[in-house]
Amino acid sequence: MAQHVARPTATTPVVPATLPLRAIAPWAVFFGILMLVLLYFVGAEQGATSVFSGTDVHEWVHDARHLLGFPCH
């Protein structure tokens, strides 16, 4: 830390090398879809649309759905 204060010109941030799209795409496709499915179950399942019948999922995440801003019922 003391070194940085002594030489303020040396503190310019290290701009990271870009990650190639080829490396990101497989992770983005698989995990992107997985994450969106999770968000669907928290935000919308058994509201406007249902994958599972009943209201158990809806009722369980009811308070979170209201406080996270999703239309609930």
Added chain:
Amino acid sequence: MNSATVRGLLVRGMLAGLAAGVLALIVAYFLGEPSVDKAIGFEDVHAHEHETEVVSRSLQSTAGLATGVLVYGVAFGGIAALACCFALGRVGRFGPRATALLLSGCALVAVYVVPFLKYPANPPSVGDSDTIGRRTALYFLMMLLSVLLALAATVLGRRLAPRLGTWYATVVAVAAFALVIGLAYAFLPVVDEVPAGFPAALLWRFRLSALAVQAVLWGGFGLLFGELAERLLNPRPGATASAEAVPAAR
């Protein structure tokens, strides 16, 4: 090699999202739940039909709330980490920490604040259950529109930067975003289903607490993920723990 970096950032993003979710959960429980309870009290007095309780209130306000907020945090943490993998080195002269915080700030605005200003969060008893389909569609449409327009504005800013300079390119891009969002606000239908007699102060407090939950979630995520990304990508020379991470990161 690069794939390992993406994996490392994704895992760190989901962990940072989980930790930020814990912070958001604390805010949601202590700031939000009192308003939810009062709104349910209003509902019980004014509702025509009384529903049978599937999940008890004490479970909904604790374990249920925690499930929802934490899963939300992990999911958005993962998505934001993947977006950050793409943004690193592509959005200007920012290091990992600044990139992460900038990205979460933009995500807070694009994913939450912009849709919220048109279709704000509603407590129980606000909103007609017959219109849930329409309200859900409008909300997700607004969210999708906002995210796509934010991405378009970023591309626009990058295109204009060589000609106008970074400052004016950013100003023009943000202004273009605000203009198109304003048009969307003007043309998308209004939803106003607050029942007569519902306390205005309660509605205001609920919505403020919903906003606070998101601000804490995204702010916490940006700071935590930025720190973890910085340590993965720019390990300090001499630190033994990070010295091991160097081969994986490069």
